[in-house]
Amino acid sequence: MLQSHRLTGMQGNGARSKTHRGAFKAAALAPRPNARLRLRIRAEASPTATTDPKALYADLDTVCDNLRRAPSTMRLEFSGPVLETYQQLAAAGVATKWGSALTEALRRRNVFIGELRQVGIKHPDKIAVPSVRNDAAFLFSVVASTSILAVLAGQLPGDWGFFSSYLIGGITLAVLAVGSTAPGLLAVLIDKFSQVFPDYRDRVLKHEAAHFLLGYLLGVPVTGYSVELGREHTEFAEAKLQQRIIERTLSDEEIDSLALVAVAGIAAEGREYEEVMGQTADLFDLQRLLLRSRTRLSDAQQQNVTRWAVWAAAGLLRTHAKEHGALVEAMRRGASMAECVQAIEAADK
Incomplete structure (x- = not known):
């Protein structure tokens, strides 16, 4: 069984005010009395320096590392600078694909089995069926x-x-x-x-790269990943929600965006292999999200959301196949977060 990503953040209702964001970042990075947490310092850049791609990518690695080192009770606070850095990369024209899929038609609708085959899923009937x-x-x-x-x-x-x-x-x-x-x-x-199994390593890479890529394309701050055997996961920040998932309900738009990220690994495996081995944890994450839906969903509606999300995720992976392949190779060699983002951005150039 492939362990899934740690799904802790998603598309939100809007960014914080500029003043609030500044205070948020300062509070997150300020030294605390008797603190044992060792953080890397992220220097405040001047308006001119913030457009330097090299400096922005260095900032991305720094804030992601700070989030990784932060205690679990402070992860929401430390995720703020991660979101800001992605937004700065996009504003500087460096991360042109960050959140680009949000402009595409991702409206939930009824999806039939045949449509899953059209986007490359080899055996749609095996989706949500545990492999033996x-x-x-x-x-x-x-x-x-x-x-x-x-x-x-x-x-x-x-x-x-x-x-x-x-x-x-x-x-x-x-x-x-x-x-x-x-x-x-x-x-x-x-x-x-x-x-x-010989295909285990490649399955893990393609599975986790799909979570990473779709999160990036949908504007969900990716903060880290691991493809070590037995510890496979992709991590996302909670900054866009501005609140932990367990503390609020989610709108239909939020459910739709995050559902695609949740099932991205299923879609990637379904397009490449006869069986999907890593879907159990992904479906558990999706179910956890659906239970937070502001709109009560029946069992049939939840099944349709699952089918639609796999269909939409597979479509995005087909459209961005070059980015997915480049990201797989970057993760194979243990690339940093900044290097992974650079691989995505340079894939079709």
Whole structure:
């Protein structure tokens, strides 16, 4: 199972006033008494310096690093400078694709299975259906390996061969017992086992790059990512909401924008592979958002939002295929946030 992004921010209702933003940034970066938090200093730039791409990209890395170091209780405050930096990059004409997808037609509508195929989803019927590939491969490997070992152990002389065969054969029964009594523990083992598949690394990269790219195109401040095995995620800031998701309800426009970011990994995998392995956590994030909807949604409406979001996300990924490919390669080599943004902006030039 691929771990999904940490979805903590989205399109909001408007920016803070200039005065409020300045006070917000000053409060976030000001030293606190007895603070143990070590932050990188972000110098206040002059009006002329703020148009320098190199300085702006350096600022982006700095504020993202500060947010990463901030304690969880202060993450909302530290996300303010991240949003400001993205806005400065866009205003300077450096980040021309930042929020560019907001101008495209992203109105929610009914979407049918055939339309998912039109945007490149190989098997639309498998969307929101958990894959059993890893489970089956894990159980087959356990049964096959223990069977071979039991046969070999049976060749040992005397009672060693007799008891060893039974003990090794009991491993399969133990695995089945764990799966019945503690399925969560078995899921962890299966998740670790899935990393042996040759396509695992590429799946992770394409999955997380899709979250990153669509968040960027929809104007959601991306603050970090990880493609380390077992720690895969993409992080977003809460600055645009100006409030934590759990503290407010979301409008239809906010739900629509953030739903695309939530299912971007599903759309990316669905376009590239026969099965979508990393959709469980993505769908959990989407469900969490739908429960915060200001408009009460029935089960059928929630299913349609899911289908529409996958369709719209796949369409954006198809339109911005060069940007997605460039971002995948940047993340493959462990690029910084600024380098990832530069890869997106330079993709079609």
